[in-house]
Amino acid sequence: MTPTIAVTGSTGAVGGAVAALLADSGMAIRLLVRDIGRAPAIPESAVEQCSYDDADASIRTLRGVDVLFMVSGSESATRLDEHRTFVDAAAAAGVRHLVYTSFFGAAPDATFTLARDHFHTEQHIVASGIGHTFLRDNFYADVMEHFAGEDGVIRGPAGDGRVSLVARADVARVAATVLNDPASHVGKAYDLTGPEALTMAEVAATIAEVRGRDVTFHNETLDEAYASRAQWNAPDWQNDAWVSTYTAIASGELSRVSDDVERVTTRRAMTLSEVLRAG
Template identity: 70%
Template sequence: MNVTRTSVAVTGSTGALGGAVAASLAAAGASQRLLVRDAGRAPSHPGADVAQCSYSDATAAVQALAGIDVLFMVSASESADRVDQQRTFVDSAVAAGVRHIVYTSFVGAAPDAVFTLARDHHATESHIRSTGVGFTFLRDNFYLDVMEHFVGEDGVLRGPAGEGRAALVARVDVARTAAAVLSDPARHIGRTYDLTGPEALSMTEVAATLSEVRGVDVRFHDETVAEAYESRARWAAPDWQNDAWVSTYTAIASGALADVSGDVEAITGRRPLSFREFLTVG
C-alpha cells in the first residue's frame, strides 16, 4: 500500500474494525493519531500518537482533532442517543479544521430503511453532508463475523428473514477497504461505497454452511415478527434495541440487503471473502 502523506485520525482503534485499520496503516508506514476514550487501552503502533476523547465531549474532541486533515470515523456504539453523539463529533471535527470524514455507514441508509439503525446512519450522513466537509461513506452490509453468534444455544438461527438474502461482508474486508481509502483519501472524496461480500445468502444457506463447516447441527427458523419480539423479550432490552434486533431480519426479508457490490475489489484489488472462506481461513 502506497500511503499519501497526510494527517489522519482513526477512531475505534481499541475495537475490531478501527484496530485493524490502525494496524494496516501502521504496517504501511503511515503516521496517524488514535482517538480513544481510554488512553490506557490504545494499541501501540510506530508513527502513531494517542489523544483521548469521546464523541459526545465536544471540547475534548476539538482538542484531539487539532491538526488533522482526514478523520476515519467508526460509527458509535448502538445507543438511544447515537445520532446525537455522532452529530456532536462531526461538528467538533469541522470546528477543529478536519477537511475529510470517512464514515462507516450501512447499505441502504435512508430515513425509512427497514433496518432501524440504518436510519441513524442516514441521519449522520446527512449531517456530514450539511457541514460542507469532504466525505466518503463506507456503507457496510451485515458482518459475516456475527452470523455464528446469532445462533442460539439450541443450534437455531431464528428471525423473520424468510427467504430474503444478504450480501454479508467480512469485517476484515471492510478494514482493508477503509485502509486503502485512507492511503489516498483525495481519490475518494464525495464517494459512497457499498461494501459487501461476493454472494448474497439466505439465512437457510447461512445455517447450512455453518453446519457443514463447523460439523454441528444448525438450522434456521423463520419466525413471525410477533414471535421475534417474544423470543427476545427475555433480555428486557429497551424498545429501540428490540426494534433493531428484529429489523435485522425483516430487512433481509425485504430484499434491501441482497445486492452484491464490486466496491471492495475495485478499491483493494482483492475479492472479498465468501462465508465459507471466512469460516475456514478468515
C-alpha cells in the same frame, strides 16, 4: 506533505484492523479512544482520549488532523446525537476529509432501524462541508455464527430473503486504501458487500459445514421474534433493531451484491465460508 490521519474505534475489530494496516504502510496516525488503557500498540501512532459526546475533548484531539476515519458509535438511543456532536467537532477543528462507516442501504425509511441513524449521520456530514467518503457496510459475515442460540438455532423473521454479508477484513482493507489516498475518494460512497447473497438458511448451513456442528435457521413470525427477545428486557429501540435485522433481510433491501470491495482494493471480497475458516 503527508496528511495527519486520525482513527477512531481502534479498540474494536474494524478500527483496530484499519490502524494496523495504516501502520504497516508506514503512515503516522493518531488513535482516538475513550479508554487509553485499551488502546492497541500500533507503531508510529499517538494516542488521544475523547468520546463522541464530548465536544471540547473532540475538538482538542482533532486539531491538526487532515483526514479522519470515523467508525460509527456503539448502538444506543443517543448515538445519532453523539455522531452529530463529533462531526461538528471535526468541522470546528478543521478536519478536511471524513471517512465514515455507514450502512448498506442507509435511508430515512430503511427497514433496518439503525440504518436510519446512518442516513442522518451522512446528511449531517454533508451539511458540515467536510470532504467525505462513506463506506456503506452490509451486515458483517464475522458475527453471523453468534446469532445462533445455545441450541444452535438462528431465529428471526428473515423468510427467504437474502443478504450480501461483508467481511470486516474487507471493510478494513477498503478503508485503509481510501485513507492512503484520500483525494481520490472524496465525495464517493461505496457499497461494501461480499461476493454472494445468502438466505439465512444458507448462512446456517455454511456455519454448520465449517464448524462441524448443528446450526439451523428458524423463521419466526414478528410476534414470535419480539416474544423470544423479551427475556433480555431491552428497551424498545433495541428490540426493534434486533428484529429489523431480520425483516430487512426479508424485504430484499440487503440482497444486492456490489463489486466495490474489489474495485477499490483490486482484491475479491471474501465469502462467508472463507471468513469462518480464517477466524
